[in-house]
Amino acid sequence: MSENHENLGIPEGSRLSLQADCENCFGLCCVALPFAATADFAIDKDAGQPCQNLQSDFRCGIHNSLRQRGFRGCTVYDCFGAGQKISQITFGGHDWRQAPESAKQMFEVFPIMRQLHELLWYLTEALTLQPARPIHGALSFALDETERLTHLGPDSLLEMDVAAHRADVNALLLRTSELVRAEALRQQKGSLGRRKTYDRGADLIGANLRGADLRGANLRGAYLIAADLRGADLRVADLIGADFRDADLRGADLTESIFLTQAQLNAAKGDVDTKLPPSLTRPTHWSTFEA
CATH class of the missing domain: 2.160.20.80 (E3 ubiquitin-protein ligase SopA)
Incomplete structure (x- = not known):
């Protein structure tokens, strides 16, 4: 383990829930998100419209050949585990096909949850960085608060000011970056300061x-x-x-x-x-x- 990425009490599996688990998701990224015919996508698709490649079991019918068929964007996207959180926790395992009345709300919540899970990814990493120890208390609080927000109900998630929360967390992440990079400069005896x-x-x-x-x-x-x-x-x-x-x-x-x-x-x-x-x-x- 490096000096910077030291294990500081963060559970080893804490990031597993922040990785996409398509088996436990209702194909949300394939439905909720829009895309336009570009170098990344072969077709146009509106938000809330299921992709033509989405199968009845919520799996992608061309998963093994997405890039060859013009869907490079699908191979780049990562939901940070937001898909399974919404599918199995926020909506209790009831998919948008079984409960079509919840579909619109589910699709609107998805990008909000994705933002929260992305913040969890960064905060979890920040807490492993030894030079950021002076602000670990604030980082831990932000991590707990962000996790709490991910367990809100759909109505509350839609009402929350996710931009304001991101701004607060980003200020902590910026401070983390400054502490870590300053320590690297000290270890290099000032040589980093002469670089562009x-x-x-x-x-x-x-x-x-x-x-x-x-x-x-x-x-x-x-x-x-x-x-x-x-x-x-x-x-x-x-x-x-x-x-x-x-x-x-x-x-x-x-x-x-x-x-x-x-x-x-x-x-x-x-x-x-x-x-x-x-x-x-x-x-x-x-x-x-x-x-």
């Missing part, structure tokens, strides 16, 4: 960052679309909200990066030499990627 710095939302579309030393970089919300990050060192870099669509991560080291998600990896390109945090998995399509 970036502002939030930096435009790095198509940037040549091959082999770049990005340890401790603030890449929050950075646009890294189609960037060349082959062999880059992204340890202790803050990657929250960074757009990795078609970014080339072959051989990159993301092992101690902070606030990286599965969806970001799913949107990128990589290979067997890409080093990942233990909580994330290597996307299956990486094995077929060729330059």
